[in-house]
Amino acid sequence: KLWDYSPLIHGSFPADSVVKVRGEISKYQGNDQLRISKIRLVNDSDNVNMDDLVQSADYSGEFMYEKLIERVKAFSDEELKKLVLHMYEQRKDVLLTWPAAYRLHHAVRGGLLMHTLSIVKLCEGVCEVYPFVNKDLLLTGAMLHDIAKTTEYDVGASGIASGYTVEGNLIGHLVKGAMLVDEAATELSISREKAMLVEHMLISHHGEPEYGAAVRPMFLEAELLSELDLMDARVYQIAHAIENVEENGFSSRLWALEDRRIYKHETKQDSTKVNLE
Numbered sequence: 001k002l003w004d005y006s007p008l009i010h011g012s013f014p015a016d017s018v019v020k021v022r023g024e025i026s027k028y029q030g031n032d033q034l035r036i037s038k039i040r041l042v043n044d045s046d047n048v049n050m051d052d053l054v055q056s057a058d059y060s061g062e063f064m065y066e067k068l069i070e071r072v073k074a075f076s077d078e079e080l081k082k083l084v085l086h087m088y089e090q091r092k093d094v095l096l097t098w099p100a101a102y103r104l105h106h107a108v109r110g111g112l113l114m115h116t117l118s119i120v121k122l123c124e125g126v127c128e129v130y131p132f133v134n135k136d137l138l139l140t141g142a143m144l145h146d147i148a149k150t151t152e153y154d155v156g157a158s159g160i161a162s163g164y165t166v167e168g169n170l171i172g173h174l175v176k177g178a179m180l181v182d183e184a185a186t187e188l189s190i191s192r193e194k195a196m197l198v199e200h201m202l203i204s205h206h207g208e209p210e211y212g213a214a215v216r217p218m219f220l221e222a223e224l225l226s227e228l229d230l231m232d233a234r235v236y237q238i239a240h241a242i243e244n245v246e247e248n249g250f251s252s253r254l255w256a257l258e259d260r261r262i263y264k265h266e267t268k269q270d271s272t273k274v275n276l277e
Contacts (some may be wrong), residue, residue: 010039016156018042018053022099050097050109054158057110058273061096064113066225067276068143071120079137081192087184095158101149104211104256105233112149115232116142117276122228131198138221141201145225148176148202174212179223223232236261239272 013019023036042048047230050056057064069088075081100106100115108114115191119142127135152168153161167176171233178199185195200222207226217223234257241251242264 011041013039013041014156016158016162018048018157020046020052023244035061050157052082053234054160055108057106057108057114059110059114059199059276060115061113063108064117064276065092065096066108067208068120071139072143075136075139077194079188079275080136080140082188083181083184083190083195084140084220087144087147087180089149091147098155098160098197099159100146101152102153102164105236107161112146112275114145114274115236118232118274119145119225119228122232123224125226126228133224134221137197137201138224140198141205141221142227143183144177144198145202145229146185146204147182148175161195164239165226169201172212174203174214190243197221205229229250236272243272 018041019039021034021036021043022038023034025032025034028031032138044108047265051060065088069085072084072088095113097109098112099108100111106112106115106143108231121141123135123138123142125131127138152165152173154163154165155161181195181199181202184190185198187193197219199266200215200218202218205226206213207230208216213226217226237254237257241248241254241257241262245251245262245264247266249264251264252259
């Protein structure tokens with residue numbers, strides 16, 4: 001019971017941690033209550049799958065990470081290949097579970113890789129239609145465009161963001177991402193021209209200054225990244241807004257979608273799961 005709890009005796013547990021408890025459920029004034037006799041933090045031997053406890057991406061972090069790395073290794077541009085592999089390998093443990101947002105699209109455990117891989121697949125489709133697009137450059141921008149979200153949010157063991165970091169508030173992931181690319185490119189002796197193209201894609205991918213872009217996209221691959229990023233975010237928001245709405249009904253108003261209500265027409269689709277195979 002809460003009133004019997006002592007941090008000195010029972011231990012203290014940080015917010016967002018997962019604990020294992022032993023106790024018994026009894027009735028109190030007609031309601032269930034759990035009387036805990038033992039409590040501790042979970043460890044590896046407990047084999048706890050966090051995906052069972054919190055909202056999570058449609059695929060495991062390991063699966064999505066490997067799918068992205070497979071594509072990078074197929075790059076013909078050796079400099080871009082070296083850059084992306086370096087930046088991913090440095091952050092692998094974090095990337096496997098990080099969310100893509102605090103509250104908006106893909107704000108779930110593993111959401112960052114889910115959003116990234118979704119955009120990468122969209123980019124591949126675009127390159128099939130427009131073969132003159134620099135595919136390696138476009139995929140590099142897609143894979144790195146949100147890389148600095150790993151510094152933007154406070155995220156605990158659950159993989160869910162609880163808020164923004166000081167750095168996230170003061171700098172943001174667009175500018176910080178360009179800074180990280182610049183650091184990595186210098187360390188790896190990547191040509192300045194190539195690094196500059198990637199940095200531009202990162203600082204412009206929100207499209208307009210009013211949405212956080214430092215500049216508007218100024219070449220084709222940057223424009224495509226901006227449009228596909230918005231597309232994937234909108235698809236996620238709209239699909240999830242009507243997930244629990246009855247057919248022929250409307251969602252509540254969504255301020256992130258210009259305060260629109262989304263209509264659910266007759267559909268055979270019974271899941272919002274994306275295809276990232």
